[in-house]
Amino acid sequence: MQKLTGLLLGAATLALAAPVLAEDSSDPIIIPTHNWSSQIVMSNVVGQMFEGMGNSVEYVSTDSQAVYEAIRLGDATLELEVWEGAFGKSFNAALEKGGIEDVATHQAITREDWWYPMWTKEACPGLPDWQALNDCAAKFATPETGEKGRFLGGPVDWLKHDAEKVDALGMNFTVVNAGSAAALWAEIAAAEKDKTPIVVFNWTPNFAEAVWPGEFVNFPAWEAGCDTDPAKGPIPDKTFDCGNPANGYLKIAAWDGMKDKWPKAYAALQKVNFTNAQIAEMAKLVDVDGMEPEDAAAEWMQANEAVWKPWTE
Amino acid sequence: MMTATLPPPPLRLDQKRIALAFLLAALVLVIFRPALPAGLIRLPEGLILPFADWINATFAFARDELGLMTVTRAFSDMVEACLDVTANLLYGKSRWPYVGPIPWAVIAATAGMAGYALGGARLALLAGGTFVWIAVMGQWKWAMETLSVIVVAVPFSVVFGLLMGTLAWRSRLAERILNPILNIAQSLPHFAYMIPVVVFIGVGPKAGAIVTIIFSVPPMIRMTLLGLRGVSPEIIESGKMSGTTRLQLMTRVRLPAARTEILIGVNQVIMQSLAMVVLASFIGMPGLGQKLLQLLQALKIGLSVEIGITIVLLAIVLDRMSKAWAVKQPEHATGPWLYRHRLLLIWLGLVALGFVLAWVHPYFSEVGRKQALSMAEPVDAAVGVLIEMISPVTDWLRWFLITWVLIPLRDAFLWLPTTAVLLALAGIGWRVGGLRSALVCLAFALPIALSGWWDRAMITVYTVFVSVALALILGVPLGLLGAVNEARSRRFLLVCDTFQTFPSFIYLIPVIMLFGVNDVAVIAAVVVFATVPIVRYTIEGLRGIPPEIVESAQMSGASPMQLLRHVKLPLAVPTLVVGANQSIMFSLFMVIIAAFIGTQDLGQEMQRALSSTDVGKGLVLGFAVAFMGLLADHLLLKWAHGRGVALRSS
Amino acid sequence: MTASEVVISCRNVWKVFGDYPDRLRLTPDTTMDELRATSHIAAVRNVSLDIRRGEMLVVMGLSGSGKSTLVRCLARLLDITSGTVEVEGRDIGKLTEPQLIELRRKKMGMVFQSFGLLPHRTALENVAFPLEMRGQDRASRIARAREVLELVGLKGREGYFPRELSGGQQQRVGIARSLAVEPDIWFLDEPFSALDPLIRREMQDEFLRLKGMLAKTIVFITHDFDEALRLADRIAIMKDGAVEQIDTPDRIVMAPATPYVAKFTESIDRARVIHAGALALPVDGRPVEGDPLPAGETLHALARRIVGDSRVLIPLSTQGRISGLLDRKAALDLLLGPAT
Incomplete structure (x- = not known):
């Protein structure tokens, strides 16, 4: 019994001393x-x-x-x-x-949003405005997206809501998700060879800015609640009608x-x-x-x- | 086509007519699609059942109300305690008993010795060599992380499998309940298992171990049941007459007498575990799989080939050793004690030598990253050059396939009215196996329509359809080529084995490099995997034809081409269909994994469900995939069986 | 121990296979066709028989006649559908599982057609298995197993696995195992029919040797009539699950009870079966001349002496006493066929 009390006392002292002594x-x-x-x-x-x-x-x-x-x-x-x-x-x-x-x-x-490498601007001079991007959507068309432009998104587990954004802003784009970040870089590198216009998901800080100079697309500015409240943002009855937070x-x-x-x-x-x-x-x-x-x-x-x-x- | 040379299989006329009626009805729906009400093209919203919510509610109830969480956590703690021990021994994780890591030289010697005891010098060389390769390539820690989980998961699976197999053997009712569960479990995609495990267990090695256990139990249950059924009644009677109690009869007579089947079950458990443990990297399982996943994300082909080779070698070693163990029969030992225990003594000697070497020079304890050999750079360079060289071809191929084949086909599949597809399936079912098969087809297809994932499912169907078609076009000629003589078929089958054991997501890397993020890449990856069973079964079907038939055709003056067209191929068709069936199964699994390239089908949703740990959605998607597989399985096997019977009786 | 004590007694035993055998009302008159109409099959039909201590009963019949089922009913490896089986006066159908296990551990041994050896145990461990089951300590059970293996002539093969032994050797292990617990009752289910004819002969001799050494009640199943005649004290002939006749070999041959039995015995060399004693006429005051012949020998064994004898009535002796007279003409008819 005494032993037990001793142990308990010891433990208590240790616990009290914890902030200073704890390993x-x-x-x-x-x-x-x-x-x-x-x-x-x-x-x-x-x-x-x-x-x-x-x-x-x-x-x-x-x-x-x-x-x-x-x-x-x-x-x-x-x-x-x-x-x-x-x-x-x-x-x-x-x-x-x-x-x-x-x-x-x-x-x-940090900023994560639709992004394009600089050579894209030659094909679509109105950039970085999102409406300008939408106007030259056909320049981004690929066989699998048909008439619409292709936006290459990140892996689905990043839950980026790009499809919702396309829908909310009525954009003429189809979202194709890459399975991995590396697939994004592979696509940008492939586009670089013949300077094909491309718009992909990208973020900063990231090494990509150093390798391929580029810019983020300017969407309607983010405001808190834009992702949950239809009233926020320019389109009254849609959520995700805005860009991601810019800073x-x-x-x-x-x-x-x-x-x-x-x-x-x-x-x-x-x-x-x-x-x-x-x-x-x-x-x-x-x-x-x-x-x-x-x-x-x-x-x-x-x-x-x-x-x-x-x-x- | 080739069937024209054979008498049609006996079919009752009414069965044919009913089937035709169904198919015609489906055709009418397709033709008049523009005029159809929306409710017939896709099931109306009101009919879509919230399966996912129901499953989630059930899981929530089980977790919160029934306290299942406590049970699963207790179980996972037990597994974790075992994992800690193996992790400490194999790669020196700082857990009790704090003695590891065992030097690689010792483990390689042990593996070699085990190989020798089970299968002689060749197996010894293979087993020992594999571990030496792992060590010198600098993959020791990753491989041991993987093995430490397998070493724990396999015994758990075996024990569960034995218990449940015994239960199914004892009680008809238990068997009737287990059988459909096993059927579905064996066709569920790997990812469907992971989501509930993440919910109940969490992430990391223990979750990896537990998902591996769950995934590898079904074959053990099957083999246990088969083994117990197969014990000769006289052996059981002799046991009873020796005065055994029920328990003694089970443990000392039935189970030992079913040894061979049970060990084959163990073999299957090991192989399943290895396949799963690599994929379990998606839920935080460290080791070779995680490394491979990182390499996939970085698209580094050279290093991932090195790891792929390691995984294939490990698979071959484990497979050969456990098969040798299953086949090995006991032999009596004679001679003095030293002679009888010579293997044990040699092993002890080698272990001691290993420890001494490790003590003398750290290289034999652990190979550092800087000391490790690598062939990644030349492989990377070679692949780079290759891709550069063939990129005009692949670019064209990509454009051609997407524009002229894939997109039109995909749109066609999506365009089909749901009701027409259901009717057509019922019609095909009826044609193949009467009312029962028609009902089975509907029972598998209807829930997919009701789940609300029809469009995604159709994209999966389209991918599998295209892949299997391409696999047939590639695989059958390859199989014909391989079946020419015995030696060549053996070589071809070895290649098939290797391709099959290569971890499936290695294939994703080169196809992304070749084709980019699109359906062509997905289909290319799936085709690689789906061609393997076609080649295998073509070879087996052709080699399995009785020589008398071939000889009699040759004596009738058939030329080699005629022989092939009129004799060999028709006779090989039932086997080939079994191959096509397996090809579909493989494709389904691979399509789901190909979500990592970027797809629009069930796999992508499954990946999303895994991220948001949405059990209900994950399982609904998993069941949808399983049902598609089971439906194809039912139709093809039923047909092949009928065909086989018709061929034999004619 | 009295010779007449009944060890196993069956009364109206039925064993019916099918969906609901318990619901059937079985009477001695129930026919196969009636059962078949309800999709049941009777493997054993209304069998009643007694087996006395020390006796060797051979049950024989063609395959499918129910003989193996019958012996499994006697050992309660199968539960019978109706009737009773008593072993040493106890109804084994009413024994609890522990009692039944006890009975098997102490009283019964069985040898199987395809040996029923445990493939994962050596010959020695197989023989020691029943001893192990009843909890005997390791040293004594190994010693006993060695002893029995030596008895069946397998000394030196103790460490072999069944797979490594020939069929005859495997069956010797089976026999040794069944004898290890020193059972009173010994069941042998076609023990030699899986063996080559030469080995079979050798094993039968071996069996007779063992039988001579050990006083046991034996139920022996065979479909080989020659084997039955060679070994049996009494023979039960079964057809379609029912016992057609149960009697001594001589009586079976000389007085078949049914046409089936008669047909069965037709092609038999009777002289090899019938003992001189079976033909014995009572002395009834007739003169007894010269040396008697042993009544227990078959006519075949005595043939030379009967042919060479000139007496009309030859005296026969049983255990040194004159037990009857043999009509030489009747004996010669049996030996050589009736005179034409």
Whole structure:
């Protein structure tokens, strides 16, 4: 009995002292990776940073929408790239259910929308206005879309609502979804050869801006609720009658048990902050230089020690 | 065509007439389509049943009210505990028992020794060699991540399969309930399994393991049932007369006597697990599959071929070893203790040697990425050159197929009134197997119409139709070529095996590179996969013709062409139809996976359902795919069977 | 132990296969056709017989006559549809499962046509299997199994698997297994019919040797009449599930009860079957001259002596006492066929 009391007391002291003394749990921190390169490299950068601090890290490849549910349940520990346009909705839904928290916001500003490489402008000089784009829809026609123009969207799991946008704005386009980001780049590269006009889904920060100069299409400006409330936006009875947010956030999310289980790692995570240029650089190491994500992360860390070292202290 | 040379199979006249009536009715609907009311072209909104909502409500009820979540979580914790042990041993994940990773040299030696014990020197070389290849190519960790899950999933599947197989064997009722479930389960696309698992288990290795377990159980149930049924009654009686209790009879007489079938079941479980574990990367399963998925997303063909080779090698090794185990009969041992246990001793020696090597030089413990060999660069370069070279051809082909074949066909399929399709299916069913088959066809087709996914389903049907047609055009001549002599057919069949075990989504990479994001790429990927069974069954059908028949035709003075046209092909048709049937099944699976190229069919919706973890939608789509497969299966096999009977009796 | 004690007793045993055999009302007069009309088939029809201790009953009939079914009813490997089977006075139809298992573990042994050996166990482990089932410890059951294997002449083959043994050797293992628990009742279901004729002969001799060594009640199934005559104390002849006649070999041959049995015995070399004693006439005060012949031998075995004998009535002896007189002419008729 005495022994037990002693143990309990010990445990209580430990618990009280926790904020100061606590060591990170030896369980691995689980970092989810998705299907675009910057996120994989960034995950590896932060993962290797944690490993440098003595933590063990595991990577799991997960779906980029389902991941918020996984974080809520503690199956995954954190998410380094919460894009407002793509995942804001899933993230907010998870926040409401609880179990996940908004840890930090990157300096980087994100934008994801319809995008075209510069040579397209020659065929359709009115760009970047969306109505001008719609007027030269036939220039974007492909065999499979017939008369209509083709818009090459991202993988369906990015849930971009492009088809809804086409419908709401009455555009003369058909949305074709690529199965992966790489398929997008393959199509742009193919179009570059004979300067075929092409309009695809793209985002910033991304390596693509460096390789193929281009611009986003200007849709009616985003306003909050445009995706849920028909009254918002120019068309009174349609949702999605607007572009995506032009300066969206890029956040870091984490399981709300992380700060207790891995307090040191959590403290470091709060300081993690990347810029557009850094993120594009990471993507480029993989997408252009063809490195493995692990190696790309190691290389980036070597070159940018001044950036991440302070976060660990 | 070729059927003209044979007497028509015996059919009752009325059966023919009724079938004709149905087909005519369908034709009338097609001809008068412009005049049809909308309700006949597509089922009216009011008739569309919200299957997905019902399934979701059932799942929500099971999860929240019945507390199924607690059960599944408890089960997944158990699986995870096992996974932690294998993960630690095989690739040193920091979990109990904290002893791993075992050096690769030790595992390769163990595999070689197991190969030797089961199948002699050749198998030893294959097994050991495979693991050496994995190590020196720098894929050790990924391969071990994959294996650590298989090692756990297979025993679970085997135990479940044995239990459920025994249950089905004991109770007629259980068998009657299980049989249709197994039929559907074996034709559900892989992704349909993943969504409920994500809901109940989550993502990561344990979800991968559990989806693998669920996916690989059905063949084990089947083989257990078959094995238990097949035990000779005298063996059972001899057991009873030895005074066994029921339990003793089961565990010491029936199950051991059904050993061979059960081990073949184990073999099938292993092969299914390997196929699933690669695909399970979509729900966070690490290992070879995840690497391959990343490579697919980056369109890197060279590295993914390396990984593909590893997966094929692993599949061949596991297949050969488990088959050798199933076939191996016990042999009595003689001689002194040392001689009888020589294999054990040699193995221990090799293991010790492996540890010593690993201790002497870290290369034998783990091959670093920098030390690893790679053939990715030359492969990438070669593929690049090749694509550059043939791109004028592929561009033209793409344009031609899309404009003149695919788009018109797709539009035609979508243009068909739903009611006409249903009537035509009933008519074909009636022609093949009477009222019963007609009802079976409707029972499979009607739910698809009622689910509201008709248009998407028609696109899937169109893709499969085109792919299988192309596969027939390519596969039958290849099969004819392969069936010329014994040695060549063996070579062709080996190639077929390899193509079939190659993880299906490797094929997506070159087709995207060749054709871009469109239906041609999808169909090209599906055709590669769908041609394999056609070639295989053409060869088997031709080689299976009794030599006397061929000889008698030769004595009648038939030229080789005549022999082929009038004798061999007609006789091979029933087997070929079985091949076409399998080709359809393969196509359906591949079409769903081809959603990663970008499709507009059920597969794309399935991918969307997987992202939003919408169980109801995922399962409805899965069932739609399964029903299409089962419908084709029913019609073709029924027809082939009738045809086979007619041929044998004539 | 009295010679007349009944060990197995069947009364009006029926075994009917079909959808609802329990709903049938079976009487001794029920015919096959009546059953067939309700799509049932009777494998055993109204069989009543007694088997006494130490006796060897051979059940014979053509394939499909129900003999194998009958023996399975006696061992309750099949539950009978109607009637009773008593073993040592207990109705085995009423035994609970543990009692039945106990009975099989202690009292019964069975040998099967295609041996019924467990393919995954060695010869030794197969023989030890029934002992293992009744919970005997490893050392003693292995010792016992070795002993029985030696008895059937398989010393040195203990470690072989059934697959590695010849048919005759496998059946020796089957016999050894059935004898391992020292059963009182021994069922043999066509034990030699899967074997080559030469081996069969050898196994029959082996069987007779064992039978001589062990006093057991034996039910032996065969479709081979010669085998039946060679081995039996009594023979039961079955046709369509019913026992046509149950009697000693001599009586079966000399006094067939039905035309079927008569037809069955037609082509038999009677002299090889009929014992001198079966032809014996009572002495009734007639003179007994010279040395007697043994009554227990077949006429065939005595042929040379009968032909060479000149007496009209030859005395016969059973266990050293004169038991009757043999009419030499009747014996010669049987041996050589009636004089023309």
